[in-house]
Amino acid sequence: MTGVGTKNSAAATVAGQRAALLRRPQRPVHLSVVVVFVLFALFVLPPLMSAYYTGYMTLVAIYSIVTLGLGLLVGRVGLYSLGQGAVLQIGAWTAARLLYATGQPFPLVIVEAGLVTMLIGTLIGLPAIRLRGLYLALITLMLAGSITVVLATVNFPNGGGGFTGYNGSLMHIPPIRRPSIAGTDAAYYRYAVVVALLMFILVYLHLRTRPGRSWAAIRQSEPAALAAGISTTFYKLWAWALAAFITGVAGGLLAGDAHYLYSVNFSTQDSIILLAVALMGGVYNLWGAVIAALLMQLLPGVLQNLGVSNAWLYILFGIGVLQVLTTAPAGIADQFPKDMKKLGLLLWRLVRRPSASGASGAPAASGTPATPGAASSSAAPGASGAPSTPGAPGASRGGTT
Amino acid sequence: MIEVENLTVRYGGVTSLDGMNLVFEKGTCGLIGPNGAGKTTFFNVLSGFVRPASGTVRAFGTDLLAMPHYRRARWGVRRTFQTEQAIEELSVYDNVAMMASSLRAGARRADVLAAIEFTGIAASPLTRVGTLGAGQRRLVEVARAVAGKPRLILLDEPAAGLPDEETEHLASVIKSIPEQTGALTILVDHDMSLVSAVCQTTAVLDFGKLIASGPTAAVLRDEHVMRAYLGTAEVL
Numbered sequence: 001m002t003g004v005g006t007k008n009s010a011a012a013t014v015a016g017q018r019a020a021l022l023r024r025p026q027r028p029v030h031l032s033v034v035v036v037f038v039l040f041a042l043f044v045l046p047p048l049m050s051a052y053y054t055g056y057m058t059l060v061a062i063y064s065i066v067t068l069g070l071g072l073l074v075g076r077v078g079l080y081s082l083g084q085g086a087v088l089q090i091g092a093w094t095a096a097r098l099l100y101a102t103g104q105p106f107p108l109v110i111v112e113a114g115l116v117t118m119l120i121g122t123l124i125g126l127p128a129i130r131l132r133g134l135y136l137a138l139i140t141l142m143l144a145g146s147i148t149v150v151l152a153t154v155n156f157p158n159g160g161g162g163f164t165g166y167n168g169s170l171m172h173i174p175p176i177r178r179p180s181i182a183g184t185d186a187a188y189y190r191y192a193v194v195v196a197l198l199m200f201i202l203v204y205l206h207l208r209t210r211p212g213r214s215w216a217a218i219r220q221s222e223p224a225a226l227a228a229g230i231s232t233t234f235y236k237l238w239a240w241a242l243a244a245f246i247t248g249v250a251g252g253l254l255a256g257d258a259h260y261l262y263s264v265n266f267s268t269q270d271s272i273i274l275l276a277v278a279l280m281g282g283v284y285n286l287w288g289a290v291i292a293a294l295l296m297q298l299l300p301g302v303l304q305n306l307g308v309s310n311a312w313l314y315i316l317f318g319i320g321v322l323q324v325l326t327t328a329p330a331g332i333a334d335q336f337p338k339d340m341k342k343l344g345l346l347l348w349r350l351v352r353r354p355s356a357s358g359a360s361g362a363p364a365a366s367g368t369p370a371t372p373g374a375a376s377s378s379a380a381p382g383a384s385g386a387p388s389t390p391g392a393p394g395a396s397r398g399g400t401t
Numbered sequence: 402m403i404e405v406e407n408l409t410v411r412y413g414g415v416t417s418l419d420g421m422n423l424v425f426e427k428g429t430c431g432l433i434g435p436n437g438a439g440k441t442t443f444f445n446v447l448s449g450f451v452r453p454a455s456g457t458v459r460a461f462g463t464d465l466l467a468m469p470h471y472r473r474a475r476w477g478v479r480r481t482f483q484t485e486q487a488i489e490e491l492s493v494y495d496n497v498a499m500m501a502s503s504l505r506a507g508a509r510r511a512d513v514l515a516a517i518e519f520t521g522i523a524a525s526p527l528t529r530v531g532t533l534g535a536g537q538r539r540l541v542e543v544a545r546a547v548a549g550k551p552r553l554i555l556l557d558e559p560a561a562g563l564p565d566e567e568t569e570h571l572a573s574v575i576k577s578i579p580e581q582t583g584a585l586t587i588l589v590d591h592d593m594s595l596v597s598a599v600c601q602t603t604a605v606l607d608f609g610k611l612i613a614s615g616p617t618a619a620v621l622r623d624e625h626v627m628r629a630y631l632g633t634a635e636v637l
Contacts, residue, residue, distance in 0.1 A: 229471055229473070
């Protein structure tokens with residue numbers, strides 16, 4: 001009875017399954033979380049934020065696109081790029097020039113910046129994706145370095161006339177213009193969030209359809225992908241091009257946000273930090289990109305506000321990457337919910353225990369030794385619940401004596 | 402119908418296939434032989450992973466070796482792997498849908514679901530493959546092989562490591578592949594009961610050469626085959 005049974009019933013089942021697949025009611029909870037998150041970022045957050053934090057959060061929105069692209073390359077396809085900072089520079093430079101030289105509307109310019117970046121990125125990717133792992137990372141890092149040098153030598157745009165113009169006087173430079181609907185910082189923050197959202201949707205649609213399937217197949221098994229007729233070179237290049245496109249769009253946003261671009265603001269080191277935070281945030285999950293951007297752009301703002309030296313950040317990132325490489329390969333996006341679940345379970349047990357021991361009367365002597373044992377063992381991995389844990393070992397010691 | 406003539410594959414100094422000649426007409430055909438006989442190498446030649454030193458392969462009148470490997474899937478070559486290669490992070494549906502196919506949206510979806518149903522996978526098409534057991538994963542691979550319009554299906558030890566009842570189910574699925582798809586199916590396996598249950602004709606490879614071929618029952622009784630497997634000719 002393995003074959004298709006009677007034709008009619010089989011057709012009916014197929015039709016039913018097909019309808020179910022079309023509806024795809026897969027993760028209603030996730031969708032509502034996303035909606036709440038976006039509404040919060042768009043409407044609740046801006047009135048609460050000072051100008052100081054609005055600036056940092058705009059950068060978070062912009063860099064979440066960059067880490068999204070990097071997460072796509074690393075997590076979905078297995079391509080390690082250390083040159084995304086340079087790709088961002090190309091996008092920013094192109095957008096800035098287009099904004100000075102033409103009167104095109106802002107959204108059109110950032111899309112054009114994305115396309116130009118995609119073209120350059122793909123040309124670079126063509127030879128680069130034949131390399132894997134460490135070699136690809138090294139090549140892209142060298143590329144990032146060379147692009148930084150080139151852009152610094154040809155004088156990063158500062159507002160001269162025309163596409164290649166340069167204003168050497170450093171006086172009376174007109175700022176890079178912003179979209180007319182987003183002139184203020186708060187409005188520009190919202191604008192950046194919306195563009196970031198669109199980029200996330202673009203990537204999400206890719207992941208849910210044929211390219212996503214192909215990338216998943218390539219990452220796990222290139223022979224299986226080849227046997228299924230997937231051109232591995234083409235789809236790797238596609239991922240590369242998509243990441244370059246969205247990073248270029250982010251570059252356009254960055255140009256509008258900064259008003260003035262200086263080459264000293266872009267260092268090759270940024271490319272390395274980008275990979276570090278992307279890994280910490282989690283490359284297998286789209287939330288990881290948001291977390292990575294918060295780590296990279298908001299954390300320095302918070303530390304500065306608290307008067308803590310920025311050098312601590314590098315130490316923190318170093319520890320974070322070590323942690324990811326050794327114990328939490330899927331990053332914070334994966335680890336945090338798990339830890340919260342553990343913490344919740346622990347708290348729930350703590351709340352429940354007093355009533356259970358109260359019912360048994362004696363000071364926990366007759367209480368089952370299994371329960372405190374389990375509680376203390378689960379307290380060990382849940383190190384994040386430090387404030388609440390002291391109660392657990394204490395109680396279990398009381399139970400055993 | 403597949404005709405293999407004088408196929409030779411060398412890896413450096415090792416000759417893995419040594420002037421192999423083989424004809425399979427239709428239905429499900431077995432290909433057996435001791436370890437290192439060249440069975441997987443033969444599959445790798447057919448799916449384009451390995452370039453032979455010499456020889457020709459004609460499948461249904463098409464010169465298979467002239468086709469680039471990524472085109473072969475669209476033409477109709479399917480294969481499974483010795484170590485199962487279902488993609489863990491994708492759903493059952495997506496695993497089957499990744500197979501290249503010339504069908505368009507709606508017909509394609511129906512075809513994928515029909516393939517899943519044909520193999521009798523006891524899980525929803527939306528289940529993530531990473532959560533499935535070994536037997537179900539093997540079935541996902543088989544479903545991928547029968548999706549689209551297969552012409553030549555290569556199964557490389559599909560029953561390796563499966564318990565008896567799952568092997569039995571797999572056997573009944575493999576047996577009905579030719580009838581379901583019209584494809585010529587070649588089965589490589591060490592499980593002789595599976596081969597004799599499923600294959601009408603069987604060929605035996607040893608040291609890269611074909612040493613016997615014909616109806617399965619006759620081949621399994623062949624004295625050369627016994628010798629190749631047991632290596633006790635001198636004792637007799």
